Amino acid sequence: MSADIYRHFAQCRDFGFRDQITRSGLSIPSNIAEGYERASDKEKAVFLNYAKGSSGELRTQIYIGIEIGYISPEVGHRWKREAQDISKMLHALISAMRT
Structure with a gap:
């Protein structure tokens, strides 16, 4: 989905909207990846929460x-x-990490 959004808005001249929606779309997988590079479940959960927030923003x-x-x-x-x-x-992942 992130790549689809990025491609969809590649030619959009509304730079504010384009930049905002592509940033939130890219933020989801980026934060998931960053979280899984962290050492503890607590740290992972922080970045998964960021990704979840970006999903709501998107x-x-x-x-x-x-x-x-x-x-x-x-x-x-x-x-x-x-x-x-x-x-x-x-x-579900965040909940599992907290238990």
Whole structure:
């Protein structure tokens, strides 16, 4: 999904929106990767929480992108579902690390 978002907005001239949505999209896998390079579960959970927060941020930006016509409803709803699924998986991982 992150690469799809990046490609989708590559030619977008609204630099503020483009930069914000691509940053949050790239932040999710980046924070997951950084978390898994950490030594303890506590440290991993911190970065997984960052990724989960970025997933919520991305969903908000997708809603806005659909409303302002930058993202087709079909594509936007698919991306929102993917972001929601990722958020649920991250929640489960974080919960497992805390127990």
